[in-house]
Amino acid sequence: MTTLFAAAGAFVRISARTQYALRAVTELAAAPEGPVPAERIAAAQGIPRRFLDNILLQLRRAGLIRSQRGPEGGYWLARDAAAITLADVIAVVEGWPSPDEYPGVAEPLADVWAALREHEERLLTEITFAQIVSL
Amino acid sequence: MTTLFAAAGAFVRISARTQYALRAVTELAAAPEGPVPAERIAAAQGIPRRFLDNILLQLRRAGLIRSQRGPEGGYWLARDAAAITLADVIAVVEGWPSPDEYPGVAEPLADVWAALREHEERLLTEITFAQIVSL
DNA sequence: ACATAGCCGACTTATTAAGTAGGAAATAGG
DNA sequence: CCTATTTCCTACTTAATAAGTCGGCTATGT
Numbered sequence: 001m002t003t004l005f006a007a008a009g010a011f012v013r014i015s016a017r018t019q020y021a022l023r024a025v026t027e028l029a030a031a032p033e034g035p036v037p038a039e040r041i042a043a044a045q046g047i048p049r050r051f052l053d054n055i056l057l058q059l060r061r062a063g064l065i066r067s068q069r070g071p072e073g074g075y076w077l078a079r080d081a082a083a084i085t086l087a088d089v090i091a092v093v094e095g096w097p098s099p100d101e102y103p104g105v106a107e108p109l110a111d112v113w114a115a116l117r118e119h120e121e122r123l124l125t126e127i128t129f130a131q132i133v134s135l
Numbered sequence: 136m137t138t139l140f141a142a143a144g145a146f147v148r149i150s151a152r153t154q155y156a157l158r159a160v161t162e163l164a165a166a167p168e169g170p171v172p173a174e175r176i177a178a179a180q181g182i183p184r185r186f187l188d189n190i191l192l193q194l195r196r197a198g199l200i201r202s203q204r205g206p207e208g209g210y211w212l213a214r215d216a217a218a219i220t221l222a223d224v225i226a227v228v229e230g231w232p233s234p235d236e237y238p239g240v241a242e243p244l245a246d247v248w249a250a251l252r253e254h255e256e257r258l259l260t261e262i263t264f265a266q267i268v269s270l
Numbered sequence: 271a272c273a274t275a276g277c278c279g280a281c282t283t284a285t286t287a288a289g290t291a292g293g294a295a296a297t298a299g300g
Numbered sequence: 301c302c303t304a305t306t307t308c309c310t311a312c313t314t315a316a317t318a319a320g321t322c323g324g325c326t327a328t329g330t
Contacts, residue, residue, distance in 0.1 A: 010153075010222075010229045010259070012146045012251045016288065023241040030240040037306065045238055051289050057308065069307040070297030086247065087145075094145045095286095103180055105165040106158040108270035112221065112262060116147045119254055124145070127247060135243035151319065172275065186320050192277065205328030206274045230317095 011116065020047045021055050021093045022086065028065060029081035029129035035067070035074030055093065062092040082130035090124060146251065155182045156190050156228045157221065163200065164216035164264035170202070170209030190228065197227040217265035225259060 023045045028036055038056055042049045056075055059065045064084060067075045077084065102110045158180045163171055173191055177184045191210055194200045199219060202210050212219065237245045 010225045010255065011149055012248060012255055013148055014146055014235070014248065015286095018145075019235060019237075019244075022244055023237065026241045026244065027239075035306095039306080045241060046236075048289060050291080053307075054289085054309095060308090067307060068297080069295075069305085071305045072298065073296085073306050075307090086244075090145045100149070100154060101181075102154075102158065104162075105268060106161045106180060108267050109154075109157055109161065109221075111270070112258070112267075113147060113149065116255055116258060120145065120147055120251060123247070123251060132243050132247075133240060135246070150317095170275095174275080183320060185322080188276075189278090189320085195276095202276060203328085204274085204276045204326075207329065208275050208327085210276085 012120075015094070017051075017055060018090055018093045020045070020052060021059060021089050023047065024052060024056060025059070025064070025077070025084065025089050025129055026132055028075060028077050029084075029133045031076075033076075035072065035076055037074040040074070059089070059092060064088060064092060077129075080130070081133060082128050084129050085125050086127050086129075086132075087121065087124035147255075150229070152186075152190060153225055153228050155180070155187060156194060156224050158182065159187060159191060160194070160199070160212070160219065160224050160264055161267055163210060163212050164219075164268045166211075168211075170207065170211055172209040175209070194224070194227060199223060199227060212264075215265070216268060217263050219264050220260050221262050221264075221267075222256065222259040 024041050024047065027041045027044055038052055039049065041047065041056075042052045056065065056067070060067050060075070064078055065075050066078050067073070100110070102108075159176050159182065162176045162179055173187055174184065176182065176191075177187045191200065191202070195202050195210070199213055200210050201213050202208065235245070237243075
């Protein structure tokens with residue numbers, strides 16, 4: 001029972017959009033100096049091209065990446081890979097779910113989720129893309 | 136940015152079904168000896184009655200709770216609240232998502248999720264409903 | 271017998287995620 | 301200045317999953 005549980009994870013779910021965002025940023029972190037066209041990222045990571053456009057736009061608006069149009073254009077990191085954490089990217093891409101209610105005797109459950117989330121946050125704000133690329 | 140992140144959590148998402156299941160079991164753990172009718176649980180926790188039936192059935196089939204039909208019937212825990220963990224309930228109710236692919240340079244990201252899930256599992260298999268009720 | 275309560279599969283609806291469309295606006299090279 | 305390239309942008313469609321509903325059957329205590 002708990003074996004299956006360990007294998008898959010129950011609460012930690014990462015949306016495709018978030019995964020794509022993280023993988024795209026990782027590509028940029030791994031690339032040599034200069035703009036990387038969306039097409040290249042899409043091919044390297046197997047991300048639907050149009051969808052990727054959409055995500056990159058969001059990341060640029062949030063100030064995590066920069067861009068240049070036209071031939072020889074593309075995207076690059078707005079700051080050093082060592083200064084961008086996983087949490088930075090996730091915070092941009094994910095929506096913010098509103099906290100749930102736990103009536104009566106079930107109220108302590110909320111504390112458990114809070115603990116899980118706190119741990120999650122600590123981990124994700126510690127890990128930078130410089131680290132990801134160097135692993 | 137990270138403040139908002141902390142407040143809401145990004146990956147830790149709990150489905151309504153799972154929440155209801157946990158809250159229902161908590162009610163049973165908190166109740167005195169004897170069967171508790173679904174109606175009572177639904178009222179105490181604000182869970183849609185028909186939906187709850189559905190969930191309780193699943194928990195019973197999994198052997199976590201027992202039941203008795205007819206007047207004075209209801210549900211109760213199959214074993215002591217100290218011997219049922221949050222993970223036990225979640226394992227019954229949640230489906231098992233298949234692990235994702237992380238091509239090329241993005242591969243190390245998978246290790247991060249693995250770490251998150253491992254922590255999640257440890258926490259959830261440690262906490263019993265006896266503890267929840269006593270908090 | 272009758273009222274209470276669980277049992278059960280299938281069905282519908284709501285919500286969110288995932289992906290698409292169609293073009294406009296830059297920009298480098300010839 | 302013309303053309304190919306590539307980003308920019310809003311809105312839309314489709315797919316998937318979660319949430320909740322329905323109708324009726326079965327067991328049981330009084």
